[in-house]
Amino acid sequence: MSDRPVVTRFAPSPTGALHIGSARTALFNWLYARGRGGTFLLRIEDTDKARSTSENTQIILDGMRWLGLDWDGEPISQSANASRHVEVAQEMLANGHAYKCFSTQDEIEAFRETARAAKTSTLFRSPWRDVSEDEHPDKPYVIRLKAPREGQTTLHDEVQGDVTWANDQLDDMVLVRSDGSPVYMLAVVVDDHDMGVTHVIRGDDHLANAFRQNLIYDAMRWEKPTLAHIPLIFGPDGKKLSKRHGATGAAEYQAMGYPAAGMRNYLTRLGWSHGDDEFFTDEQARDWFDFDGIGKSPARFDFKKLENICGQHIAVIDDAALLKELVEYLQATGAEPLTTDQSDGILRGLYCLKERSKIFPQLIEKAHFILINRPVELDEKAAAHLTNVSRSILAELTPHLQNASWTRSTLEGVVASVAEAHDMKLGKLAGPLRAALAGRSVTPSVFDMMLVLGQDETIARLKDASD
């Protein structure tokens, strides 16, 4: 809450893939920091030993890299700071903001069960809250925060506004487990403080936690970060985005062929707006991104719009970068790597391929004529174009092509004149040409294909088809 340089962080727990909703949270943190010359840190919340794996950590890091969300410094492992977390709990114990609780989990569960049955509050009130040290038994205990039970607390949130919470709704949360390990709620606050985090941007499922964590800041007299709790992303049916909506992991989106720039644009625009701007660059996003553009209601994920935005990005990404990303996409799907000839061909053809492709699988489909070798295999629709009549016209066209200079206008002239000689429209001739050149009926423009393929290959394919 000062004019300290901005420090944000993304703090995933490595209990699964990089969820696309988490990725958006990361993106917002990244945008906010990068737009203000701040620092963007990454912290792996691996305090749940049973569910955290290093494989998952790797997957999350890979997802971040794919999305181009570069973080500053090394990723921090929360579990490595356990002793520091406990140290803070001890300090709170010493200054009277926490206490030892000897209630067993069975006792607490039993209490909650009866509370649920009686439909009364399930907030557990420990009987040990005010018991003095010399009356403590020699048994395992947890350290609990001593939460206020009177009054209310108002927290300012950059997205949610002022939110007020009655203090009697706050429980004496556990800080340190009976096995001596710190709990997430404590670890987050200590780490955020130690890392100098100035802005906590996270999902609004943490809003309630903010009030409990606030108590730790108070107890330690630490400067509090600015809060921004952003709404979650829902699936098309309005339920929290999950596996049954299809893909949730960032890697899956890469494998489906969405370019990272389109992904960033779409995810940024989902739940945030800057007037009517829909399509923007990273630079614009960084300049424009701010909390007041964030909406308060959850947004639904729409694959169609994502695809549309991606198409616009593919159209403007420069060829070298696009080829690089295409190669990475192919790798992610486990496809055969491109040969040198193939990637050279694609690079030459990219100018016409990228205009009609929204995602990489479409681009590969359009590039089919480049990827194949003679003799060209015909699919059913293409074969239908190669009648005896059309083949004879192709045979007639070939010598004209042999003498033509290989420019677009010449090629157009040659093909048009042959079509005219047979009293047919260009479209009639384009079908067979398409079939001969690509073996498909849906391809880029026939002239573009000729240009990309070059004179020799074009003529060879036409001869194959007309023989």
Added chain:
RNA sequence: GGGGCGUUCGUCUAGUGGUCAGGACAUUCGUCUUUCUAACGGAGAACACGGGUUCGAAUCCCGUACGCCCUACCA
């Protein structure tokens, strides 16, 4: 049970007391074309509901409904 948050076209959203409620995606119709998941043009489509406040409300207040989140010795 308690608490918090939310609700503008199908979807993402603009909008902060006076707008024919705008844009985008999607849908649909059409044009063009050399195919298309391309391009271009047109159309339909929304302020959850009920009360207030006000000359005037999508915008402010109250209530209702619905949805979501939290309510762990998970994170």
